[in-house]
Amino acid sequence: MKQAENLQEYLRNWAGGDDQRFAVETTINRLLEGTVAISEIASFGALAGDLSGEAGGTNEDGDTQKMFDVRAHEILMEACAKAPVAVVGSEEAAEVIEVDRTAPLAVVMDPLDGSSNIETNAPIGTIFSIYAVPPSDVSTLEDSVLQEGVNQLAAGYIIYGTQTSLVLTVGAGTQIFTLDHQAGEYVLIRRDVTIPHIAKEYAINASNHSFWDGSIQNYVQDCIMGYSDHKQKFNMRWIASLVAEAHRIFVRGGVFLYPGDSREGYQLGRLRLVYEANAMAFLMEQAGGSATDCVRRIMEIKPESLHQRTPLVMGSKANVMQVARYQNFQDDDRNQAPLFGTRGLFVSGRGNF
Structure with a gap:
């Protein structure tokens, strides 16, 4: 029986020898390593501490920040620091955050979507997009995260529920991966997902x-x-x-x-x-x-x-x-x-x- 393709293999095959794709591949891998840590924290629930407790601040939406919101943001910022990322726009930060001005990519993210569901054990998640940084002579770093969605190089979300799943596109269809907790890697389970044209x-x-x-x-x-x-x-x-x-x-x-x-x-x-x-x-x-x-x-x-x-x-x-x-x-x-x-x-x- 053929072994299922994991995320690293999928991205490696997609990137080939292209420099920009390699940068996107690296960034996705670093972000997803961070989400494995977030998934582990979520799976422990109250045993990991008071995840639904208030962190003492509010985000730009006016919502009270939970401890888990802040921790998820910190984990993913650490991931971006290990990737070719110039700037990050996050729901949990009022302004864009400069990481490495010389890097080629910009990341925007909601580190922990649905954190109000933590107490009820309903699904929560992480959402992200990746863009190319425009030339510096025609834009600022903030402009890098204020691009039309048609310019996205990749996008995805992770849903932390009964299983942890990744839904990802790099502009070549939408793929669904599931986290193998023992191996610590995402495994491709549905290739080129097609949404029904109409549904009730x-x-x-x-x-x-x-x-x-x-x-x-x-x-x-x-x-x-x-x-x-x-x-x-x-x-x-x-x-x-x-x-x-x-x-x-x-x-x-x-x-x-x-x-x-x-x-x-x-x-x-x-x-x-x-x-x-x-x-x-x-x-x-x-x-x-x-x-x-x-x-x-x-x-x-x-x-x-x-x-x-x-x-x-x-x-x-x-x-x-x-x-x-x-x-x-x-x-x-x-x-x-x-x-x-x-x-x-x-x-x-x-x-x-």
């Missing part, structure tokens, strides 16, 4: 219904009511962990929505464009899915600041397109929804995907 599962925090605009309210209502003559209904999911929501999509399809709403501070949602949405968008698109801010392609939005927020809709391409059509339809007629039921394109036969 959606994830959204329905408790915010009254604050959404009409297009999102109509979309969710039509998912609940079912469509066409068959009255097929969608299932709703919500875990409140971006990596967990994304992982379900890679396994069985569906759509995730975190729209902006009318609450103070939520007009652009709560997710971050630079170190959360762009990585997810790259992974989704490489697997045949899609990601938008309800209308625009996420990876074509030019960031203006490190901690810039964005609405996010991601997942099966047809489902993401449906949400955009609701938004566009509302701009033309705010009293109707376009796709489902007696109001919809599905009934008329015009809404096939």
